[in-house]
Amino acid sequence: MTLAYVPGDSLAHRLDPRTKLLVQIGFAAAAYAHTTPRELAALTLLAGGCLWAADGDLADLWTYRVAFPVLLLAPLVAGATIESPWFRLDRAAETALASYRVLLLLVVAAAYVRSTPIRDSRAALQRTVPGRAGAFLGAGVALVFRFLPLLRRDLLAAREAVCARGGGQLPARERMRLIAIAGTNRAFGRADRLGTALAARCFAWNPTLPRLSFGPADYLALALGAGLFAVAATAAL
Amino acid sequence: MIALESVTCRYEGRNRGDENGVDGGGTVAVDDVTLSVSDGEFLVVAGANGSGKTTLVRTFNGLVTPDAGTVSVNGVPVSEDLVAARTAVGMVFQEPRDQLVSATVGGDVAFGPENLGLSHGEIDRRVAVALDAVNMTDREDDRIDSLSGGERERVAIAGALAMEPDHLVCDEPFTWLDEPARESVLARLRELHAKGTGVVVVTHDLRGVLELADRVVGLADGRIVVAGPPHAAAPDLAGLGVRVPEAFDSAGGAGRPTDS
Numbered sequence: 197m198t199l200a201y202v203p204g205d206s207l208a209h210r211l212d213p214r215t216k217l218l219v220q221i222g223f224a225a226a227a228y229a230h231t232t233p234r235e236l237a238a239l240t241l242l243a244g245g246c247l248w249a250a251d252g253d254l255a256d257l258w259t260y261r262v263a264f265p266v267l268l269l270a271p272l273v274a275g276a277t278i279e280s281p282w283f284r285l286d287r288a289a290e291t292a293l294a295s296y297r298v299l300l301l302l303v304v305a306a307a308y309v310r311s312t313p314i315r316d317s318r319a320a321l322q323r324t325v326p327g328r329a330g331a332f333l334g335a336g337v338a339l340v341f342r343f344l345p346l347l348r349r350d351l352l353a354a355r356e357a358v359c360a361r362g363g364g365q366l367p368a369r370e371r372m373r374l375i376a377i378a379g380t381n382r383a384f385g386r387a388d389r390l391g392t393a394l395a396a397r398c399f400a401w402n403p404t405l406p407r408l409s410f411g412p413a414d415y416l417a418l419a420l421g422a423g424l425f426a427v428a429a430t431a432a433l
Numbered sequence: 434m435i436a437l438e439s440v441t442c443r444y445e446g447r448n449r450g451d452e453n454g455v456d457g458g459g460t461v462a463v464d465d466v467t468l469s470v471s472d473g474e475f476l477v478v479a480g481a482n483g484s485g486k487t488t489l490v491r492t493f494n495g496l497v498t499p500d501a502g503t504v505s506v507n508g509v510p511v512s513e514d515l516v517a518a519r520t521a522v523g524m525v526f527q528e529p530r531d532q533l534v535s536a537t538v539g540g541d542v543a544f545g546p547e548n549l550g551l552s553h554g555e556i557d558r559r560v561a562v563a564l565d566a567v568n569m570t571d572r573e574d575d576r577i578d579s580l581s582g583g584e585r586e587r588v589a590i591a592g593a594l595a596m597e598p599d600h601l602v603c604d605e606p607f608t609w610l611d612e613p614a615r616e617s618v619l620a621r622l623r624e625l626h627a628k629g630t631g632v633v634v635v636t637h638d639l640r641g642v643l644e645l646a647d648r649v650v651g652l653a654d655g656r657i658v659v660a661g662p663p664h665a666a667a668p669d670l671a672g673l674g675v676r677v678p679e680a681f682d683s684a685g686g687a688g689r690p691t692d693s
Contacts, residue, residue, distance in 0.1 A: 200536045200578075201536040201537070202536075202576070203536075203537055203574040203575075203576060313535075313536065313537065313540055314535060314536065314540070315535070315540060315543075315544075315547070342534050342535070345536075346530075389526075389528075389531040390531070390534070392496055392526075392531070393526065393531055393532045393533075393534060394534065395495075395496060395519070396494065396496055396519060396524045396526075396532070397519070397532075397534070397544055397545040397548060397592065397596070398516050398519050398520065398545060398548040398549060398596070399548055400547075400548040400549070400550065402550070403547040403548045403549075403550060404546070404547045404549075404550050404551055404552070404553065404556060405547075406553075407553060
């Protein structure tokens with residue numbers, strides 16, 4: 197499992213990345229405008245549909261497991277008080293719904309990431325945002341998506357190296373310290389090597405971008421994105 | 434042609450000098466090297482770990498800037514036109530993972546030509562030719578993560594070839610490879626050289642590669658201490674801490690074996 201593009205021929209793979217970005221943003225707007233359990237249940241179906249359309253499954257969500265403790269702890273922290281009553285369910289429930297909204301956004305994001313090549317994302321951004329700002333944004337997104345899988349692999353390697361020499365028996369805090377130090381060292385080294393690789397291959401701020409074009413399915417998806425914005429707007433009015 | 438004139442490269446390190454500024458030159462990785470690599474030549478740069486091989490070849494396309502001396506590619510100083518140098522001198526790193534920057538084979542091979550601003554048709558053509566050269570036709574959609582070490586090496590070579598370089602520099606290309614993968618990469622290098630691409634292989638293990646070379650350069654402590662045709666240079670290479678194939682290892686050399 198990885199935070200990266202997975203080649204395929206699913207519906208989401210065939211969509212233009214600009215369409216997918218619009219649906220994502222529309223989904224986020226709708227999720228933040230409609231917060232009742234019933235509305236979130238409807239958005240859950242839609243998020244699941246997005247992941248299904250990208251040939252993904254719940255295992256893809258595991259990629260984002262680093263966020264799960266925060267999402268789970270947030271309602272507990274929100275509900276806790278320092279005097280009687282020691283726990284306020286209403287606050288906890290409100291924050292739990294907010295956490296759930298974030299989870300839904302991660303589902304939709306996972307569908308986007310697994311169905312969109314990095315250079316298509318870059319092309320979509322550079323064609324949507326004009327001028328140098330678009331070039332900067334596109335290159336930045338491309339670099340982040342290139343760097344994150346490498347960084348993740350380095351952290352896993354550091355953890356394995358710690359465990360291979362008995363580090364698994366150490367207290368969690370000590371293991372975290374060791375992996376953080378090794379991971380930071382590797383991250384700097386990795387960034388240096390990635391920079392060298394990009395230089396060797398003539399990294400350009402304005403390369404030839406992949407062809408992007410809207411197909412019939414895109415118009416349906418664009419309508420979905422616009423509909424989500426409309427739904428969000430109705431709640432705001 | 435790649436031409437180096439009195440090139441010296443230093444790294445900051447233990448030898449930083451004292452407070453009076455005495456002997457503060459850092460660690461010398463390449464020491465006053467003059468070298469030229471002709472178009473179409475198969476050059477082997479041999480030496481033990483830390484001898485300066487990688488630093489030397491990284492000056493070829495400006496990945497390392499010399500502290501002294503000049504490097505030029507096709508008559509143009511590298512410092513004046515980095516893109517031209519990096520287009521003319523393709524580089525394959527020791528660890529292919531450091532070089533592969535995309536999720537799929539096709540995306541990665543196309544990365545360089547895209548940066549050159551070529552047309553889509555030309556990019557598609559170059560990707561197809563480069564993948565064909567490394568026997569990976571129809572593997573464009575394969576995930577990089579799913580490839581074996583040898584396949585990654587070949588994709589890295591394809592990525593460099595897609596720039597249509599005059600010279601292909603491979604830094605320790607066999608480090609991570611088992612014997613079949615090593616043979617496969619050697620076969621690809623042999624074919625590329627036969628088609629006229631200059632090849633520079635940096636290695637401390639000369640098995641299989643010495644037979645392909647037109648010339649060998651041996652490095653020690655950043656200096657060229659051995660240079661010449663393989664059969665003439667081989668006897669002196671053994672003293673550099675490199676692995677010399679048995680056919681070349683006897684005193685006076687065994688002559689140049691025929692490729693098989």
